[in-house]
Amino acid sequence: MRISIYPLMILVVLTLAMTGDGRKYPTDDFISPVKHSLKLSGTFGELRSNHFHAGLDIKSEKGIAGDPVYAAYNGFVSRIKVEEYGYGNALYIEHPNGFTTLYAHLLHFSPEIEAYVKTQQYKQKSFEVNLYPDKGQFSFDQHEQIGNMGNTGSSGGAHLHFEIRHTEGQIPINPLLFGLPVADQKKPVIQQLMVYEFDASGNLLRTSVVTPRLQTNGNYILNQPLALSTEKIAFSLRTYDSQDGSTNQNGIYGLECKVDNEPSFAFVLDEISFETSRYINAHIDYEKKVEEGRYYHRCYPLEGNKLPIYFIGKEKGYIHINTDTTRHIDLAITDFMNNVSTLSFDIKRQLDFAPQLSDAPPCDMVAAPNEVNVLSKPGIQAVWTKGTFYEKTPVNLSVEKSDNLSTYSPYFTLSPAGVPVHYYYDINIEGLSVPKNLLDKAFIARCQKNEACVSVGGNWIGNNLHAEVRQMGTYTIMVDTIAPRITPIRFNEKMTGWQRMTFKISDNFEINDRGRDLLYKGYVDGEWILFSLDGKTGLLTHEFDEHIAPGEHRLMLKVIDDRGNEAVFEKSFTL
Template structure:
């Protein structure tokens, strides 16, 4: 369970601290800074003679602030921060309330969590250094936008947080991070202009035959496969890795953030009707196949997905597995408070399960982590004496498994 405050006109959630909860949660701790990143923006820019993003060294000062080692740079650059907050009463890591970046004292980029729209939630993929997050698990929040996106919490300038390092200009970049109780920590980054040659080149992005324009609709097709990408599905323009080989679709990779659904279509002209009924569009991860919600019309299969990577048409003809945990056929179970079974499926995944006791539908509670179904006798459906149990489990392509048994119970 959870509670929230919403603006009933906009349906935006409102920070509950505005309603007095800041007085109920003791918080004297300043936010924690875990890392600062520097980002050269293009091939004409560098930081410390590198075109690649760099982690900056930080020194903790006596007043609690941080000073980064002075960087040398030229061209357009930006910064990112990894940070979190904690209160006095527990060790739970939470997001910070406010981040504000300044260049020579002028605000250039920031955000504050006063209110937030659920329809904006996926823009967090644009705020994060998504590639770094997927590869390392580090949540670095970029304090700039290479392509603007409409996240309402952000406050920025026409330069969108990107600063230009030019000759004869000494710059000081500062990041202020604070929580709702105004516990604040500062990070200072001194910047000098440099004409030193670049020694670390950035890995060039792969150029393909398919330049995707993020603001336009995009269609791609090869062999029996097509992909439709609506406008604004991605945050930036890039060269799309698209190919079809041996009935396997390659569509970019998992390190590219996706904002909304794209459409993948496979056509099968060789399988029988019986085979088509058990088929779906699967994602490929090594040797593992996973189900994507798929609709079928004739021999055409369609999936609306935010996934990228490799895809193929897969077939699932094996029904789910049902295993009793504390049920023994023909035994008296009077001392038990519940019945337990585990359910699993080897490919397309569980779609539906139903239980019946003596012909009456019963409520089965499912625990996703343990894959366990639990029926509690407290609903008083069980009869004195013999009880007949039936459990039916179906997967996403219609394979079903039925488990039937009987037991005895005295109320």
């Protein structure tokens, strides 16, 4: 008896130690939600666009949709969500142990849930629904099938997105903390080290990127010590991890930086709330992401970063160097199975290099993280709320006359493009040159170099068009008078024996930020019918069922864009 309890106790102690704050994650309650071996195409905390990944991405067995998905533990269905983007078809199960599991991008729910969802969709006359069934209305035992793996919503291939959350507060937790069996003997890979050099008052002077060399068994070194001309420096690191049997470059679990053997900065990715997930743009080097699409973990916290995941030492992750001493740096990267890779090197100060003077380039405004910031020029005003910027940020606003006939204001460029913006901010652009008859067709467009302009919507406040946006960039007023397009993909006047009809819908402007996506409404003989929209492909599908009896019918499909332009497809068919 003693012998069998002992390993369990070690496990509990380890788990407690790992979480740091005494919260306990049961390691025996949850089973894998799939029956084939657990292979991951995404890990918890992985660096994604504007968020940390909130769960595990579990691969399908053969790369195709349809694998059965099982309840990881017994519980009742607390929520069902159907979305065109995002999670697609998602099921939430609340368990008696205080945790909730979430299964997303499902192809189908189990038959009784499918039927319930369809009833609710007809009741609400909407494909997208967000349902909270009564406790006990739908329950699952552990191992019972809850649906099938799919590719619905914003998913780039058949997989299961699986989350475990605290039921209270719905805070996502690293599912691997619950003892799920993922084989991983591979050490993380360290790709690049970025070095930041600051002047005495903390202004960034320059950055440089070094590629470490793998020496042996996960130990990386630099070819030579770093010789730097400034007194204050910091690092960021580009790194990934893979699990056994998978080549996917997934996220790491933790990072630690030691300076002269003293911990100076560390984080572990155990829990990240949805409220704080966007601070990823402070966690990473956002400029590198914008410019190169690469994600570097900063090894020091920016002032406005409110993520509660960090250990921060005396020097706050910065390293101070002087001419007398060499400082020794040890970076350690861990994956969840405690495979560790290290990068060790020395840094010293070299006065041979002339230290660059910190002549800050002129700018229109230095935005402060904890203040409301306002920037205006004739024809435009931008207002950022407190906490929008993560550090003291020079911001520029340039005005360029547009000779493009489809614009109704100058081009206003808020820069640099590589500045992360935490909250939506207001822009107001004067629209005096918009013709009266086109006022309701005018919108604010964001036009990036070499990309088609996207619509961020907009509403009139007096003579100004107002929109809420979430990135820097070039903004102008445009108008949209063109109706969306409806293309029949599977439709015929005789569809007897067919299982479905499909259309593709598209529009001339992509929608972003607070703009509204295409609205669509399908009617057969004047009665609303369900069309499901796959947001990523624009495919609109109706599955024939008891709602349309055999015989002759008339279909009307209406699609309406953000500015009220409407397309109608109307035709008779027999089924």
